[in-house]
Amino acid sequence: MPSSPSSSAQEARLAVAARLREIMLDAGLQGQELAGLCGWNGAKTSRIINAKTAPSDSDIRAWCAACGADDQATDLIAASRAVDSMYVEWRRLTRTGLRRLQESAVPLYERTRHFRAYSSRVVPGVLQTEAYATALLATVADFRRTPNDVADAVKARLARSRVIRTGNHRFAILVEESVLYYRLGSVETMAEQLVHLRTAMSLPAVSLGVIPFTAQRTMWPTETFNIFDDVQAGVELLSAQVTVTSPSEIGLYVRAFDRFKDLAVHGRQARALISRAISSLG
Template sequence: MATSSSSSVQAARDAIAKRLREIRLDAGLSGREISGLCGWHPAKTTRLEKSQAAPSDADIRAWCAACGAEDQISDLIAASRNADSMYIEWRQLQRGGLRRLQESRVPLYERTSLFRVYSSQVVPGFLQTPEYAAALLAAIAEFHGTPDDVAEAVEARMARSDVIRSGRHRFVLLLEESVLRYQIGQPDVMAGQLGALLSAMALPAVSLGIVPFSAPARPQWALEGFTMFDDQRVHVELLGAQVTVTAPGEVDLYVRAHARLLDMAVHGDRARRLILAALNALG
């Protein structure tokens, strides 16, 4: 599990850089020659070919024109834009407000049959109470400086979370025990959220597991929270951005990681005891 969560993004950018170099070599041009034809410093050519800088649409057009490979322009631009869309900063995702971000996910949620979630910090949105969601989203809005539409965002999140009760989807949710202990909002908010987790365990479409502090044979790697949408797509949440993973080999890493964590988790009465212990600790 040494692979970075953003390795799919880097792999996509590396593939574009490799293709640019191949186009140059096929044209019989040196790095200095194509730099002159494109009108930029040779150092820029080096950065583009080593995937140290992402090419703009204009860069790709100039490169292909210099190499007589205009037929490659549209495919390369499409590949470059796709790579950019895989890593999107939260400030870009949230610039229209948190409510719009919640609503934008509805089509993806509707067409997903199996959700697999791992959370190491907060209760997944599917299971959040309105009070817990309000406290969490308010903190996010304040930290990122996004428009203050928390009340509307909470309403949208609750509406989106109805998929968990629709009967058309299955959910395999894994929480680190630390999620039960990180206090979001006031103690009464956290108590309500822990009580909601106990209730959610009775939902027929939900499998809720807790990875205890004492879990044996824990792998020697830390893992950020992620949500898997069937076997097609993974959203990985970083501090500054969301990474979207779609490459089959990369998705498979998250499938295997989730399965490993599932083996470490406790369910049923053992999970309830951990939730109750966290609830009692609130006093």
């Protein structure tokens, strides 16, 4: 897996910084000269060039204007803003509650044709029941101290999950067997969720695999991640949501998913593991 889940964001920051440096050099300017034209000190120019400081929109406009490259400012601003969306702390994403976070992902889910998900923690969102989603999001809201809009967030999550029954989508989902035993909500909530998982296996668009406790590991359990086609991956850390767009990093997540898939059981064997977890609830 990547050495740092935020490395895609850093790579993108470096790319923006490199483009700004090229514009400066193409204009025949040095750092101090550019700083004088922009009205700031040379240290700021150095920090921007070395990706130590993220340039603001106004910084990029001033930089491009000083270099006679105003026509490049718009694209650079867009690229710089995109970096900010690659590594985003949950406290920023959920400061107004959880509903908007669920709704913001709808376009991505709708346009994705091949969806791959691996989870070592909880049942993936597209397969969650209302009661399970309520228990999970209530726990998230409590831990992250977000405004309590759990009921609305659950409705939004369930609405988003309709993609598994509509349109031209394929869902390959892998969970560690431990996910079947981590109790969120009441015994009744867990029983309903597990029965729903077993039922969802028959959906035409869904392939559900379970990685048994007894699997001979060729891949260690990692953080939960989703792969959207082959163009984007989403990684869920405790502190932040990471969006991966670098082809090399996406390739690592695809490779990890394929290894997990080799460890997983499907069909009758997966149903047997789910049924055993149901029986453990008594």
